[in-house]
Amino acid sequence: MSSQRATSSNKITDDELNALILRLQTVLPQLDQSRHGRVSAAKVLNEICSYIRRLQNEVDGLSGRLSQRLDSIDLTGFDAEIVKDLLQQ
Amino acid sequence: MMNSPQQVKNPSSSLKSRFITRFLGALTKINAEHPISSSSPTRIFQRYRRIKVASNKSMAYSVRSRRIWSRAMLSRFRSRRSAFSVRRSSVKTTNCTTSPPSALIKVTINENKIAKGGLDMQTDELRELVPGGEAMDVCNLLGETAHYIKCLTTQVQVMRKIVDFYHLSK
Numbered sequence: 001m002s003s004q005r006a007t008s009s010n011k012i013t014d015d016e017l018n019a020l021i022l023r024l025q026t027v028l029p030q031l032d033q034s035r036h037g038r039v040s041a042a043k044v045l046n047e048i049c050s051y052i053r054r055l056q057n058e059v060d061g062l063s064g065r066l067s068q069r070l071d072s073i074d075l076t077g078f079d080a081e082i083v084k085d086l087l088q089q
Numbered sequence: 090m091m092n093s094p095q096q097v098k099n100p101s102s103s104l105k106s107r108f109i110t111r112f113l114g115a116l117t118k119i120n121a122e123h124p125i126s127s128s129s130p131t132r133i134f135q136r137y138r139r140i141k142v143a144s145n146k147s148m149a150y151s152v153r154s155r156r157i158w159s160r161a162m163l164s165r166f167r168s169r170r171s172a173f174s175v176r177r178s179s180v181k182t183t184n185c186t187t188s189p190p191s192a193l194i195k196v197t198i199n200e201n202k203i204a205k206g207g208l209d210m211q212t213d214e215l216r217e218l219v220p221g222g223e224a225m226d227v228c229n230l231l232g233e234t235a236h237y238i239k240c241l242t243t244q245v246q247v248m249r250k251i252v253d254f255y256h257l258s259k
Contacts (some may be wrong), residue, residue, distance in 0.1 A: 003241060016228060017227065017228075017231075020228065020231035020232060021231065023231075023235055024231060024234060024235055025240070027235055027238050041211075042211055045211035045212065045214075045215060046211065048215065048234060048238070049104050049211075049214050049215055049218060051238065051239060052215075052218045052219070052234075052237070052241065053218065055241040055242065055244075055245055056218075056241065058245045058248075059141060059144055059145070059241065059244055059245060059248065062144075062245065062248040062249060063137050063138075063140040063141035063144060063248070064137045065113065065252050066116070066140050066248065066251065066252065067133050067134075067136035067137035067139075067140050068120065068133060068135075070116065070120050070136060070140070071120065082181060085250070085254060086247055086250050086251070086254075088117070
């Protein structure tokens with residue numbers, strides 16, 4: 001981790017930075033802390049960027065699939081049935 | 090289900106339900122306004138674009154203006170028709186103890202770049218991925234990123250369920 005100190009009180013401290021990076025690490029399933037322990041900030045950020053890209057691409061792909069067969073979706077009577085199903089994890 | 094308690098203690102599940110309601114409503118609208126009479130590639134592409142926008146918009150609206158990234162995204166949608174302009178909405182900091190005024194954010198970012206070297210090269214990439222990321226300080230950026238990822242995950246999860254529910258996978 002970078003050991004450069006903030007030079008003015010306006011900047012983020014290393015501790016705050018570490019805490020935020022650590023929190024991001026928990027978001028990543030592939031960098032599960034129980035297996036990887038401490039990971040460099042650069043690696044976390046790298047994985048975070050890849051993860052965001054992957055998610056955005058998935059939204060993209062799923063939008064494409066929905067666009068293909070939107071007509072086969074009966075959305076008129078959807079309320080109770082679908083919402084219930086969707087909300088169940 | 091009148092007997093079950095309606096209070097939603099978990100805020101993320103109410104975010105999810107807001108998103109679901111909005112997104113399904115948007116899909117209904119798209120279906121109604123642009124019925125699929127022909128399956129021309131152009132039509133399908135237009136529909137794909139509309140659905141994608143609907144998905145991102147539905148999530149941004151469900152988050153409302155509580156987050157920098159959602160505000161930035163909503164602002165982007167609103168100014169899409171007019172000439173491209175970067176809106177500097179005020180940056181509310183939730184994680185940092187100190188918050189630079191929005192006018193000085195750009196200057197602070199540059200100073201941080203010099204001070205922190207390699208880390209900022211990584212955050213540069215992140216800034217492009219997170220809506221509104223360019224104007225955030227590092228502290229906000231990392232916090233917003235976590236929330237943005239959570240919302241993207243919800244989007245994907247719900248959209249996948251819709252596809253599965255209607256057996257749309259090919």
